Amino acid sequence: MYQKGIISTLVIILIFATIIFAIKTYYSKLPSASSQKVISQIERYPNGTNWQINNDKKFCQYYINRCLEAPAELIFKSENKWADIYNYYKNKQRDKDWKTESHITTSIPTSIIFTSNTYIENMNCQILVKQKKDNLLGLLEDKNTQTFIISSFCLPD
Numbered sequence: 001m002y003q004k005g006i007i008s009t010l011v012i013i014l015i016f017a018t019i020i021f022a023i024k025t026y027y028s029k030l031p032s033a034s035s036q037k038v039i040s041q042i043e044r045y046p047n048g049t050n051w052q053i054n055n056d057k058k059f060c061q062y063y064i065n066r067c068l069e070a071p072a073e074l075i076f077k078s079e080n081k082w083a084d085i086y087n088y089y090k091n092k093q094r095d096k097d098w099k100t101e102s103h104i105t106t107s108i109p110t111s112i113i114f115t116s117n118t119y120i121e122n123m124n125c126q127i128l129v130k131q132k133k134d135n136l137l138g139l140l141e142d143k144n145t146q147t148f149i150i151s152s153f154c155l156p157d
Contacts, residue, residue: 028057031072034120034154038127039072042150043092045085048076049145071151075132079145082131083108089129089150098127117157125154 031039036055044051052075060067078085086108090100098114111130119125132147 024059027059029060029067029070030057031055031070031152032154034123034125035069035072035152038119038125038152038154039074039150042074042127042152045076045078045080045088045148047080048078048148050075050077052076068155069153071128071153074150075147076150077145077147082110082146082148085129085131085148086112089114093127120154122157123154124157125152127152 039053039055054073054075058070060070090102090112093114094100097118098116100112100114102109102112111128114127114129115125117124128149128151130149132149
């Protein structure tokens with residue numbers, strides 16, 4: 001009797017794991033070539049380290065997380081504060097004809113979004129710059145450096 005309960009539990013866990021794996025595999029997408037092009041042309045932050053471009057498959061399903069396309073991501077670390085990163089990219093991307101509605105009122109926004117429909121012909125592209133939140137309550141993180149993420153995706157006009 002006891003063994004039947006263990007076997008039944010293991011079978012149910014195995015079925016759920018298989019379903020989750022199948023859904024994640026089926027609904028994972030690679031970033032488009034346009035998104036990868038945009039992210040590869042982002043200017044490096046001068047004091048940034050560990051510059052990594054992530055073009056891996058990501059879970060992307062519209063009815064669950066409103067995802068139309070998987071973003072390409074650029075991840076880097078810096079000892080500078082978010083305010084410095086925010087101002088640097090706000091000025092750099094504006095110089096390259098990217099538009100943003102972001103402005104500082106009483107405090108610095110937690111992210112900044114740039115849009116352009118002229119950067120790549122017939123594509124509406126978006127760049128999101130934000131600070132990555134600490135995981136595991138920041139116990140494994142170096143307190144002097146912070147992680148920042150820049151993601152991009154492009155959709156046809």
